[in-house]
Amino acid sequence: EQYHSPRCVHGRLHSCKQCSYVTKHKGQLEIHRYAHTSKRPFQCHLCPAEFSQKGALVDHVRTHTGERPFSCVYCNASFSKKCTLVDHMRTHTGERPFSCVHCNASFSKKCTLVDHMRTHTGERPFSCVLCKASFSKKGTLLDHMRTHPGDRPFSCIHCNVKFWNKNSLKEHLLTHTGPRPYCCVRCGASFVKKDHLVKHVRTHTGERPFPCVHCDAAFSCKWSLTKHLRTHTGERPFSCVLCHASFSQKNNLIRHISRVHVEEKP
Numbered sequence: 001e002q003y004h005s006p007r008c009v010h011g012r013l014h015s016c017k018q019c020s021y022v023t024k025h026k027g028q029l030e031i032h033r034y035a036h037t038s039k040r041p042f043q044c045h046l047c048p049a050e051f052s053q054k055g056a057l058v059d060h061v062r063t064h065t066g067e068r069p070f071s072c073v074y075c076n077a078s079f080s081k082k083c084t085l086v087d088h089m090r091t092h093t094g095e096r097p098f099s100c101v102h103c104n105a106s107f108s109k110k111c112t113l114v115d116h117m118r119t120h121t122g123e124r125p126f127s128c129v130l131c132k133a134s135f136s137k138k139g140t141l142l143d144h145m146r147t148h149p150g151d152r153p154f155s156c157i158h159c160n161v162k163f164w165n166k167n168s169l170k171e172h173l174l175t176h177t178g179p180r181p182y183c184c185v186r187c188g189a190s191f192v193k194k195d196h197l198v199k200h201v202r203t204h205t206g207e208r209p210f211p212c213v214h215c216d217a218a219f220s221c222k223w224s225l226t227k228h229l230r231t232h233t234g235e236r237p238f239s240c241v242l243c244h245a246s247f248s249q250k251n252n253l254i255r256h257i258s259r260v261h262v263e264e265k266p
Helices: 026-036 054-065 082-093 110-121 138-145 166-177 194-205 222-233 250-262
Strands: 002-004 021-023
Touching: 021 026, 138 250
Parallel strands: none
Antiparallel strands: 002 021
């Protein structure tokens, strides 16, 4: 019914002007166009996740409700997604419709073929949001994510701040133990970096030099403005590599992966 193809489009087919996507249904083309924008009009009412397609939202909501409406006619198995049922049915029929173009291997699932193809290409598209590790398979990333404790494991001995990795802790420790040449003339506080002093001084002066162009809000640091602007633009730059969910803040992405994916049964 719909597919990606570089060939010319005739008759009732509708094509995307930004890529090679082609479909018989105009409505499907309109939904597809969201993939080229940041527009995600379908929002989950149970968590912050948003989606460009209604079907993706429906699938996602079942991760909250536990609904499994698609049942196998050969056994008692049931599934939350129709495509998962189709994959499962092939374990009964023995069908292996997905063939590798580099070798003679064939597979019952398209995702298994995609994973296999990476053994030829070396692609590693699944990256950990907590460290720099990357993997060729979604399952391997999930296994890796479970090696990260649920809480930040690296704690500062001078204060209560915790970090996901050792390097971040080392950088933070310098604020306690390293030279602090930048001193506040109002309260005596000292800082490792000049920009830290500049931000601190604004707590005394009340200066808020970063105004929002969409409303009257103003902020003392650029990072706070950047986060605020996303409430106007709808930008959600932190995307989950394991599903279609995306978020405006990195912490929400980390929380999503931990609760939805890492806590899933392997």
